[in-house]
Amino acid sequence: MGATLRALRALVLIAGFHLLGLVLLCALGAVDWAAYRWAPAGWALKFYVVSFLLAVPVVRGMLLLRTPRDEEVAGIPVTDADEPRLWAAVRELAERVGTRGPDEIRLTADMNAAVTEEARLLGLIGGTRRLYLGLPLVAGLSDAQLRAVLAHELGHYGNSDTRLTGITERCRVHVARTVDRFEEKSGQTIAKERARQERKSAKRVAKGKSAREVDTTGVGFTYRAMARIYTAYGRFCMRATQSGSRRQELAADLGAARIAGRDATASALRALPVLDSAHEFYLSSYATLGVEFGMLPPRGEVFGGVRRLLDARAEELAGLWEALPDEPASPYDSHPPTAERVAVLEALTDDGRGAEEARPAFGLFTSPEAVLIDVEEATLAPEALLMRRLDWPDLVHEAMTARYVQDAEPVREALGPAAADAEPAALLRDFLDAVDAGTAWDVVGRLPRSDEAAAATGRAAREFARSSLRRELARLTTAVLAADGRARWQLSWSDPASLHLPDGYAAALPAALDAAITDRPDTEPLRKLLAG
Amino acid sequence: MIILLWVVLTPLALGLLAIGLRLLNAVVRGYIEGSRADPHAARAAARVAALSLLDAERQHTELAAPLPPAVAVALAAAPAGDWEPAADLLDATAAARDWERRTFLCEQLADLAADDDTWLRAWEESRPGDPGAALVRARGTVFLAWKVRGAKRAAATTEEQFEGFHRTLTRSREEHLRAVALAPVDDPSPYVGEIWTAIGLGLPHDEMRRLWREITDRAPHHYEATFSALQYWCGKWCGSAESARAFAVRAAAGAPPGSLMTAFPLIAHYEHDESDSTDVDRTPEMFAAVDAALADVAAADPGHPRLAEVRHLLAYYLYLQNRWDEALEQFRLLDGYVGAVPWRYKGDPAAEFCRMRDESARYATPGAREAS
Structure with a gap:
């Protein structure tokens, strides 16, 4: 499917979202009209109020014409002056991918790397590009592997036509936000109802009667029903655009392999899921071991300590590389299964770069220890920062x-x-x-x-x-x-x-x-x- | 107002519709079943009924056969604090050198002692150094250990259960030593209990071979000892399918008729049978094994305490081999008691027993049935 057609499809999908909103509003209006015509005045009033409450999230969802701003990921921005080598490497990668480099690099505490762009006017005009780089990820990868990951992420912005996927993305975000809003509302409603019933129950007990079980089934149902309609539409959007986005992932992988080398890219792909679970294990079993008792590891070690775990368990982890998930994480995942991606890469002819010496990715930083401390201070909760360091x-x-x-x-x-x-x-x-x-x-x-x-x-x-x-x-x-x-x-x-x-x-x-x-x-x- | 009318009428109409559909469904099903009723099946069912076999609810699931009256009395008296009849019976078995009865009785008493050992403590206090009490004490601890462990597979057994199991079994080792020291020189009984400690603790094969020598020196064809040792050699405990089969064949080979040793090749087969079909139970070897067991049972002392256990096994395999007349003969002799291998391993032993029994009765020739 050509870029134009893809863009057209995306436009249709987002138009569908708004159409769905209009249909729902019409349905609510029809209910109100029917209530006005036939129901007693007291009932009708209730109908008006309910339909108004339901209409609010629908209208808000429709009015969000811009892609919502990035969720503020906690992290620290680094300037060219702070980390010249990192910036140089990223710029070089962007140039070789054939796209504009990021305007900001933010260091985070996640086992993840991502590039985002605040595109404007339906994604036709590019906006601020940000590279989010998780320090635990840097800790787990070699220099070449990190380049492969970054090249892949930048690769998504390689062709200007892919910016139109911003429209698809927007459709997904719109639906997700609207669903969230409904679910949040239904949660609030349930909480309110529960509080009401508990108050009532407390009164009964005070009067010497037995307490009634608090029952909140059915409350918040209307909100959940609306959310379900939007979820269904969201699934439809995902299905419709999935094959395209999976093809783009494979294209980005091939681009990364060209730049960072076949072996580095394939091994980075193999390493990512393993690093992810190792990092989670590190956080629960080491970094936060003493949090309950108000203790944390030394400054810079909360996220940096994962390096020690990765070193000590290198062999065990390398064994896990072999087992790749061969199914997508969910039917709506925009990525093909990792096994498929690795297979595509490893089928490429050897570019002879596998023999290059593997340097740790932290070598790109002027002072890894300093950034680890900075990220820690920016991301830990204030009460965690006050904890005893041992x-x-x-x-x-x-x-x-x-x-x-x-x-x-x-x-x-x-x-x-x-x-x-x-x-x-x-x-x-x-x-x-x-x-x-x-x-x-x-x-x-x-x-x-x-x-x-x-x-x-x-x-x-x-x-x-x-x-x-x-x-x-x-x-x-x-x-x-x-x-x-x-x-x-x-x-x-x-x-x-x-x-x-x-x-x-x-x-x-x-x-x-x-x-x-x-x-x-x-x-x-x-x-x-x-x-x- | 009209809308209110609808609100009231719609549930009523839907309810009526649902009731109507259910009625229709029942009518159609009844009709189908009626047309399917088979006159042969009805006749077979009448024949089964005429045999006056017991329902599944009336099958005793703890015992393989009724207890001899004296044993039943002693087992009922012991938990009430009157341990003397049990002690006397146990002494009588030693006097008669009847080791089959001695271990049988010991097993029953040990089961009681694993729940509550007040009466056993009284026995030990009034007769210090009594070989019978020492025997029941050691075996009772083994039973207790298994109660703590539970009967589930290792994967479904908790760490806590295993910890208690091992601790209790470890305690039983000293008690076995004491029972051996007190027992008559030619009594193999204490070693039988020790096999179960070896099974639970996974003691090495050499230890098992030592126990086996102690036993066979005293009683070369002891049923419970051989049964227990076979369990040790099974794949689920300390051996393998091969070691279990080899052990069972060796036990059966040299044994005199009536010793019931021919049951063990069948048990070894049963313990390692993973197949879904009955083909593996209908090989020429299996037919021969069942025939050998039938001859063994015919030659055995009718009062052998383990005779019923072998009959249960025979009933099962005769059934699987479609030897309906012979199967029914065994089932009729056993009816009322299902506490034996293979039923004991099934989810609902009584139901399984009754199902196979009734099927055998259905296909058995009426004449053969009368002959039994």
């Missing part, structure tokens, strides 16, 4: 210790009010006293249980209680030993954190725990270890 090994030790102390909360509650403010060590002493007194089984009985434990009867139930007792004793003992520094949580970038116990404890602790959980418990060995 070196990685300390962070892991402190956060794990705090977690273990926190996980002992159920035991504290089960031990009763006397243990309410006890330090971990005192809490453990109380617990061991309960074991000696034979009341520990009652304490364990008050802890949350698994389904299997709850279903067990007779001696099996006692065995589950024994498991629970051992688990809690072990947890609390670990917490106490770690809190006073005798045991230490060890950071590892390739494995989960491990507990380093003082000499002799690793052998003596299991036996001491076993002695404390028998039917005739002996807590002495455990008390000795704790005192030792």
